[in-house]
Amino acid sequence: MTTTAVRTRTETPAGRLPGAWGLGLQRGALEIKQFFRQRDQVVFTFAFPVVFLFLFASIFSDDVKGAGITASQLYVPAMMAAGIMSTSFQSLGISIAIERDEKVLRRLRGTPMPAAAYFLGKIWLVLVTGLLETAILLLVGTTLYDVDLPSDASHWFDLAWIFVLGLTACALLGIAVSSVPKSGKSASSVVVLPFLVLQFISGVYIAIDTIPDWMLNIGALFPLKWMCQGLRGVFLPDSAQILEQTGSWELGKVALVLGAWCVGGLVLCLLTFRWKNRREG
Amino acid sequence: MTTHANELAVDVRGLRKQYGDVTAVDGIDLGIRRGEVFGLLGPNGAGKSTTVEILQGNRTRDGGEVSVLGSDPATGTRAWRSRVGIVWQDESAPAELTVRETVRHFARYYPRSRDPEEVIGLVGLEAKAGSRIKALSGGQRRRLDVALGVIGGPELLLLDEPTTGFDPAARRQFWDLIRLLADEGTTILLTTHYLEEAEALADRLAVVAKGQVVAEGEPAVLRERYGTEATVVWTEPDGVTRTERTATPTRTVAGLMHRFDGEIPGLKVTRPTLEDVYLRLTGQEDAR
Numbered sequence: 001m002t003t004t005a006v007r008t009r010t011e012t013p014a015g016r017l018p019g020a021w022g023l024g025l026q027r028g029a030l031e032i033k034q035f036f037r038q039r040d041q042v043v044f045t046f047a048f049p050v051v052f053l054f055l056f057a058s059i060f061s062d063d064v065k066g067a068g069i070t071a072s073q074l075y076v077p078a079m080m081a082a083g084i085m086s087t088s089f090q091s092l093g094i095s096i097a098i099e100r101d102e103k104v105l106r107r108l109r110g111t112p113m114p115a116a117a118y119f120l121g122k123i124w125l126v127l128v129t130g131l132l133e134t135a136i137l138l139l140v141g142t143t144l145y146d147v148d149l150p151s152d153a154s155h156w157f158d159l160a161w162i163f164v165l166g167l168t169a170c171a172l173l174g175i176a177v178s179s180v181p182k183s184g185k186s187a188s189s190v191v192v193l194p195f196l197v198l199q200f201i202s203g204v205y206i207a208i209d210t211i212p213d214w215m216l217n218i219g220a221l222f223p224l225k226w227m228c229q230g231l232r233g234v235f236l237p238d239s240a241q242i243l244e245q246t247g248s249w250e251l252g253k254v255a256l257v258l259g260a261w262c263v264g265g266l267v268l269c270l271l272t273f274r275w276k277n278r279r280e281g
Numbered sequence: 282m283t284t285h286a287n288e289l290a291v292d293v294r295g296l297r298k299q300y301g302d303v304t305a306v307d308g309i310d311l312g313i314r315r316g317e318v319f320g321l322l323g324p325n326g327a328g329k330s331t332t333v334e335i336l337q338g339n340r341t342r343d344g345g346e347v348s349v350l351g352s353d354p355a356t357g358t359r360a361w362r363s364r365v366g367i368v369w370q371d372e373s374a375p376a377e378l379t380v381r382e383t384v385r386h387f388a389r390y391y392p393r394s395r396d397p398e399e400v401i402g403l404v405g406l407e408a409k410a411g412s413r414i415k416a417l418s419g420g421q422r423r424r425l426d427v428a429l430g431v432i433g434g435p436e437l438l439l440l441d442e443p444t445t446g447f448d449p450a451a452r453r454q455f456w457d458l459i460r461l462l463a464d465e466g467t468t469i470l471l472t473t474h475y476l477e478e479a480e481a482l483a484d485r486l487a488v489v490a491k492g493q494v495v496a497e498g499e500p501a502v503l504r505e506r507y508g509t510e511a512t513v514v515w516t517e518p519d520g521v522t523r524t525e526r527t528a529t530p531t532r533t534v535a536g537l538m539h540r541f542d543g544e545i546p547g548l549k550v551t552r553p554t555l556e557d558v559y560l561r562l563t564g565q566e567d568a569r
Contacts, residue, residue, distance in 0.1 A: 015392045017359050026389055030378070037377040037413075103373040110337060111433070112363035113390045276339075 017112055024120025027113075031125040045091060046133055049083035050140055056205065057145050064207070068239035071207065076141035077231035078204045083133040084163065085170045085195065085224055088126040092174030093191035096122070100277060101184030109275040119269070123171055130167045147235050158251060159234045165258035166227040172265025173223070179272045203228045209243045216245060223261045230254040290315045290350060290437050290468040291336060297344035298331050298492075305331045307492035308345070313470060315436075318463045320483030321472040324563050328492040329472040330370075333441045336470070337367050350437055363391050366435030366467075368426050368443050376415035380406050383414060384428050391433035403461070404428045405454060420451045427455070431462060438462060440471040444478060456481055476559050490563040500555065507558040513537075516547035 036042055056079070057072035064071055099105050108118060141147040150156045174191075181190040199205055201215040202225035208216070219225040232240065233249030241248055291313035298306040306328040313319045321329045334340035335347060338354035338361075347353060352361045374383055384401055388394035401410050404424040409417060414425065423443070430438060440459075444452045459482055463469055473479050479486050480500045488496040488503070496503055511530040515537055516522050527533050530550050537545045553561075 017363065017392050018389060023389065026386065030375075030382070030386055033382075034375055034377045103369070103371050104375070106339065107367075107369055107373045107429070110339065110362065110365075110367040110369070111387065111390045112359040112392075114359060 020114040020116040023113060023117035027117050027121025028124025031121045032128055035125060045087060046136060049079050049086060049133060050136060053079040053137060053140060067243050068237055072145040073147055073236060074207060076145055076147045077235045078228050080134055080137045081224060081227035081231050082199055082204045083137050084130050084166050084227060087130045087133050088167050088170040089174040090191055090195050092122055092126060092171055093177040094187045096175060096178035097181045097187035098184035105275045126167060126171045134163060150234055155234050162227060162230040165262060166223055169223045169258050169261035169265050172262065172269050176265060176268040176272055179274050182278060198222055198224045223258055226254045226257045288351060289313060291470060292348040295345040296332065296342060296347060299343050304492055309494055311487060313468060315468050316466050317484050318469045318482050320479035320486040321489055322479040322486050323489035324474055327489045329489055330441050333439055333472055337439055363433055364436045366430040366433055366438040368430035368440040370441050374414050374425055377413060379411050379413055380425055381410040384432055387429050387432050393434050394432055395434045400428045400432050404458060419446055435467065437468045442472055476556050480555060488559060488562050495562045504555045504558055507562060512551045514549040515545045
């Protein structure tokens with residue numbers, strides 16, 4: 001046997017397989033790099049909720065009777081919740097379906113990369129994009145629509161956990177829903193419709209006291225309604241609690257439902273995630 | 282690599298795979314020795330890709346025993362996957378990343394990866410190392426596919442029709458790369474429907490048709506074993522061309538000489554090429 005090339009190898013200690021956490025960080029960095037290199041995707045991802053906030057909050061700006069707030073103020077937390085869901089649920093649901101269709105997932109499956117590293121990478125990506133989206137909406141909300149930044153540490157803390165739990169739950173649901181479309185081409189229609197419906201029945205586009213109770217009850221099965229409600233609790237004065245179904249922000253219940261969706265979403269992902277298209281068996 | 286020196290790298294017995302009513306793989310047996318370059322040759326739809334996908338652990342099987350590097354691919358662990366390199370047929374590398382970023386990143390998945398720069402050089406992409414993948418030509422992407430297949434320093438490399446769509450020069454370069462990897466001791470299984478490629482690269486071949494192995498052995502042996510029959514062609518007095526396939530062409534010609542009493546019109550005696558053997562084995566003879 002003749003050796004014609006010098007073999008240089010990079011060995012991990014004792015030739016051990018690299019860990020999922022570290023690889024997840026690596027994948028996260030790579031995902032973020034890829035995301036920001038697609039200019040049009042970046043612009044539209046971030047502009048979408050901002051444009052909607054601008055439209056709704058400018059069209060509906062009257063005082064809300066007896067709540068001590070304007071309709072514009074109501075739209076700021078609503079669009080923030082929708083923004084968190086769009087950067088996590090919608091973008092993951094569509095992008096993973098496309099990656100599956102284009103066999104990116106199958107290629108990864110052929111390497112010793114652990115599945116958890118792939119999911120962690122996606123979570124890092126949505127954490128960064130979700131944080132940026134929320135910051136932009138907060139900036140627009142505070143400068144144009146009379147919304148104040150959280151006044152004290154406890155309100156900042158509420159914002160933080162609602163953001164993290166809401167984002168994680170929606171990201172996991174996005175990963176799960178990516179297995180539904182049969183191809184990458186149909187992914188956006190399959191993912192956008194349920195998201196749009198949820199936005200109508202969770203108090204994003206339509207004020208919560210206008211939506212029929214039975215619709216709101218369906219919305220209450222999913223995370224978005226609770227994210228909206230929790231964020232209203234962070235940004236609106238307590239006088240606005242009168243608009244809520246139960247007359248309260250119910251932050252404890254918000255945490256419970258979002259936490260449950262994180263666990264349920266994870267189980268759903270583990271049960272349904274596919275590396276290949278259905279037709280590829 | 283030294284511990285299992287006598288064990289087969291790939292050991293397949295009675296492999297079966299069904300897609301609905303269609304039997305894609307119908308009882309294939311394969312034994313690939315360590316360090317060997319093995320060619321799986323056959324027309325499109327013969328079951329080559331399905332077989333390789335099962336060996337990769339990427340497709341379930343309906344029957345048979347499969348052992349790849351001592352493990353069943355259906356239950357392949359991460360450690361097992363780190364020893365098997367796969368070169369995919371499709372362009373699925375991340376378009377927005379550069380060649381270098383991608384190769385470096387994939388290197389991190391493996392416990393004993395090769396040096397990314399060395400691998401980029403090996404596949405001849407040094408000049409494109411800083412280019413985004415979306416800017417590469419088809420041939421350059423295939424080279425990247427090969428780079429990603431070997432970055433983990435695999436003991437076994439599985440290539441499914443690696444040179445489809447290559448121009449002749451790119452194909453030659455690719456062959457050199459395969460020979461280089463083989464010289465380093467990598468066991469290589471490649472599928473192809475190019476006979477020339479199988480003959481140039483493979484130590485041994487299996488010819489597959491309709492889901493079954495119809496012949497197996499070294500290329501030269503195959504030619505000898507299945508290519509002993511010569512073809513004798515001549516023209517009858519009424520102008521009709523006759524063809525006879527025979528293991529004893531001299532006797533046929535002698536008989537014809539006797540009948541024609543001298544020159545035989547349009548006489549032609551040909552020995553089959555490996556291509557003739559292949560086409561006959563795979564039942565594509567009439568396609569010529």
